[in-house]
Amino acid sequence: MRRPRLLIPALGLATSLAVLVGCSSDRTGTLASKKATSTLVVSQAVPELSPVDVDPPGPSVGDRLEFTAALSIDGKPAGELNGVLTVQTPGKSNGGSVVKEERTGTLTFQFSTADSLIVNGTSKYQPSEKEMEVGDPQVRSVTGGTGAYEGAKGSVTTVHNADGTYTHTFTIKQ
DSSP states (O other), X not given: OOOOTTHHHXXXXXXXXXXXXXXXXXXXXXXXXXXXXXXXXEEEOOOEEEEEOOSSSSSXXXXXXXXXXXXXXXXXXXXXXXXXXXXXXXXXXXXXXXXXXXXXXXXXXXSSSSOEEEEEEEEXXXXXXXXXXXXXXXXXXXXXXXXXXXXXEEEEEEEEOTTSOEEEEEEEEO
């Protein structure tokens, strides 16, 4: 009996893939990451804020808050943070309850001309407040980086401190 020419290579490929997936997966069935995890704590000075009100006037979807701030690590200057927050869902007060405003942010933590971390995600804010609530941790995704942080993925937890500064704790896989 003659076998089709493509059957044997196809069976070989299927077997190789099954072995590869079986050997490379963790208990949840997802591919295991061999990347090392590291933690980086970055302090941010009080930011310079530039609100941009789009039509209609007043709080509305699309309003932006652009900002910049100096960064430090272990008390030493470490670069600059530049970001923009865009309102996705305006906050409002309903009687005694408050619905927090949702803003999507894109932040660039620039540590040198070559080294940066890119952060994206949504956070919640009190209605009509420009900055995060003091002491309320917000988590966003680290979606990439450059230079020493090329290929970085993970998360950053940001806390607004009582003195107006911020603390960013990164958990990064590279």
